[in-house]
Amino acid sequence: MKLFHSPTSPFVRKVMVTAHELGLAERIERLPSAVHPVTRDGQVLAAHPLAQVPTLILDGGEAIADSRVICEYLDALAGGQLFPAPGAARWAALNLQSTADAVLDAALLIRYELTARAESERSQAWMDGQGAKIASALDWFETQVGALGGVDVGTIALACALGYLDLRFADLGWREGRPNLAAWLADFSERASMRATA
Amino acid sequence: MKLFHSPTSPFVRKVMVTAHELGLAERIERLPSAVHPVTRDGQVLAAHPLAQVPTLILDGGEAIADSRVICEYLDALAGGQLFPAPGAARWAALNLQSTADAVLDAALLIRYELTARAESERSQAWMDGQGAKIASALDWFETQVGALGGVDVGTIALACALGYLDLRFADLGWREGRPNLAAWLADFSERASMRATA
Numbered sequence: 001m002k003l004f005h006s007p008t009s010p011f012v013r014k015v016m017v018t019a020h021e022l023g024l025a026e027r028i029e030r031l032p033s034a035v036h037p038v039t040r041d042g043q044v045l046a047a048h049p050l051a052q053v054p055t056l057i058l059d060g061g062e063a064i065a066d067s068r069v070i071c072e073y074l075d076a077l078a079g080g081q082l083f084p085a086p087g088a089a090r091w092a093a094l095n096l097q098s099t100a101d102a103v104l105d106a107a108l109l110i111r112y113e114l115t116a117r118a119e120s121e122r123s124q125a126w127m128d129g130q131g132a133k134i135a136s137a138l139d140w141f142e143t144q145v146g147a148l149g150g151v152d153v154g155t156i157a158l159a160c161a162l163g164y165l166d167l168r169f170a171d172l173g174w175r176e177g178r179p180n181l182a183a184w185l186a187d188f189s190e191r192a193s194m195r196a197t198a
Numbered sequence: 199m200k201l202f203h204s205p206t207s208p209f210v211r212k213v214m215v216t217a218h219e220l221g222l223a224e225r226i227e228r229l230p231s232a233v234h235p236v237t238r239d240g241q242v243l244a245a246h247p248l249a250q251v252p253t254l255i256l257d258g259g260e261a262i263a264d265s266r267v268i269c270e271y272l273d274a275l276a277g278g279q280l281f282p283a284p285g286a287a288r289w290a291a292l293n294l295q296s297t298a299d300a301v302l303d304a305a306l307l308i309r310y311e312l313t314a315r316a317e318s319e320r321s322q323a324w325m326d327g328q329g330a331k332i333a334s335a336l337d338w339f340e341t342q343v344g345a346l347g348g349v350d351v352g353t354i355a356l357a358c359a360l361g362y363l364d365l366r367f368a369d370l371g372w373r374e375g376r377p378n379l380a381a382w383l384a385d386f387s388e389r390a391s392m393r394a395t396a
Contacts (some may be wrong), residue, residue, distance in 0.1 A: 038327035049338035050300050050331060064289055066296035068266070076284040086274040091262055098264035102248050117324055123315040128234035135250060140247035 002057040003070075004033045004044045010104050010164035011067040013197050014194045017156050018071045020193035022078035028056075038116055068097065071153050082153050096144070097153030099173065100161040103137045106130040107161075111168055134165075138174050138181065145180040151191070159188045163198070200255040201268075202231045202242045207264050208362035209265040211395050213252045215354050216269045218391035220276035226254075236314050248385030266295065269351050280351050288346065294342070299337045299358040304328040305359075309366055334364075336372050336379065343378040349389070356388045361396075 005012045019025040035053050036042045045051035048063040055065045056073070064070055075082045084090040110130050115121050143156060148155055162185045165174050175182035188194060203210045217223040231238045235249050243249035246261040253263045254271070262268055273280045282288040308328050311320050339356060346353055360383045363372050373380040386392060 008274075029258075036327075038323050040327070040330060043374070045334060046308060046335060050297060051334065051335040052300075062289075064293040064294070064296075066300075069289065069292040069296050072292070074291055091260075091271055093265065094267040095260075095262040095264070097263075098267050099246075099248060102250075112324075117321040121321040121324075123319040123320050126315055126319075127235050129238070130389075136247040138251065161322075176258075 001059060002029045002031050003058075004035075004041075004047065004053050004055040005030045006033055006035065006053045008167065009053050010107075010160050012054045013163065014058070014067045014157055014160045015074070016197045017160060017193045018074050018082060018153070020154070020196050021082060021151055021191075022080045023075055023182070024074055024078055030146050036045075037112055038190070068101070068153075071156075075153070078131065082156070083150075084152060085151075089152075091156035092147075093149065093181055094151045096148075097157040099137055099140070100154070100157035103134050103161045104164060106133045107169060108163060134172075138178060142178040142181045145184045148184065155188065156193075159194060160183060163189070163194075199225060199257060200227045200229050202233075202239075202245065202251050202253040202255075203228045204231055204233065204251045206365065207251050208306075208358050208365075209299075210252045211361065212265045212355055212358045213254070213268050213272070214395045215282060215358060215391045216272050216351070216395050217279060219349055219354070219389075220272055220278045222272055222276055223394070234314070235310055245289045257285060266351075270355075273351070278356070280349065282347075282350060287350075291346075291347065291350045291352035293329065295355040296345070297335055297338070298352070298355035301332050302362055304331045304363060305367060332370075336376060340376040340379045344380045351385065355392075357392060361387070361392075372374070 003015065016025065017061070019028055032055050033041050033044050035044055035051060040051045044053065044055055047057055048055045048065045050065045052065055054070055055063055056070045057063050064073060073082050084093055110127050113127050135137055162181070165172055215227055231239050231242050231251050231332055233242055233249060238249045242251065245255055246253045246263045247265045248252065250263055252265055252268055253261055254268045255261050262271060263313065264360055270281050281293055306326050311325050360372070361380070
């Protein structure tokens with residue numbers, strides 16, 4: 001398999017943490033990319049119409065985009081349990097994943113606001129709206145720490161979202177007032193899959 | 199079950215088309231909302247930290263957000279087949295869904311650019327980048343029409359994405375040069391689930 005990747009993409013990290021947890025990382029050849037919301041990457045576009053990372057090219061040549069789809073594909077390929085079977089555990093893991101992914105989407109929108117347009121075109125109200133979404137999700141994660149499962153696609157997504165905030169939004173100080181979440185990430189970050197993708 | 203909805207949200211429509219296909223629509227009580235990326239809706243926020251639609255409140259009180267998670271939950275609840283079992287059909291359906299959802303995300307970003315910020319804060323380059331993503335996805339859909347399955351979460355997502363372009367971006371004229379996709383949507387739109395949610 002081949003994966004269009006970017007070293008700082010949090011969604012690529014989700015895929016690679018998943019691959020490491022499943023013992024599949026060595027089977028994935030990483031291809032460089034220069035994806036961007038305004039200036040697209042023609043090589044990635046030739047493989048998949050969304051021209052985004054992560055995009056996985058299967059051994060048969062089909063391309064699939066979107067970290068959720070790729071992670072579930074890898075889990076099935078490895079016969080893994082990162083996606084629980086249908087039932088309460090699955091909906092909890094998928095809801096955690098979608099909430100963590102939404103934090104990343106909001107964080108990326110703020111980052112694009114600051115880097116992909118002229119200063120005069122920035123909207124503080126827009127960035128504040130995205131920031132409010134991040135804050136309420138973080139507050140909710142703090143209440144959920146005791147109920148989190150072990151390693152599944154939800155907790156992987158959560159760890160990658162928090163790791164991205166540390167990478168790009170260190171000034172946010174998300175740990176303040178959220179000691180349980182901070183301790184949870186410190187523990188989860190010790191995993192070999194997280195260390196290999198830091 | 200209760201669903202925070204908005205009558206023009208394409209992701210809500212995805213959920214409701216799914217519910218109609220599964221015979222579950224009558225079991226879903228719809229709750230009004232006023233979600234917005236800048237001014238949030240406190241009632242939806244009290245149920246789920248993302249404060250977005252669709253958000254489904256299960257009979258046990260748990261809330262799940264994100265149309266992908268909600269659609270899969272409903273499919274499992276009804277013992278449906280809208281999410282094929284793991285295998286090539288599933289990855290094709292999920293990849294189609296993620297591509298159609300990405301068209302909606304791009305279309306919504308253009309719409310927010312035009313409605314949720316001052317005219318001086320708009321970026322034509324940003325909107326052009328989103329528009330290019332929509333165009334390449336539409337071109338790819340046109341090539342895939344012959345390979346599409348019947349009714350699954352992928353084709354439902356595709357129909358809702360195209361329906362939203364008709365609602366908000368009629369000037370785009372997406373049917374031009376894409377006769378197969380246009381004919382496919384005309385046929386799919388005859389379904390009772392699509393008519394009930396138009």
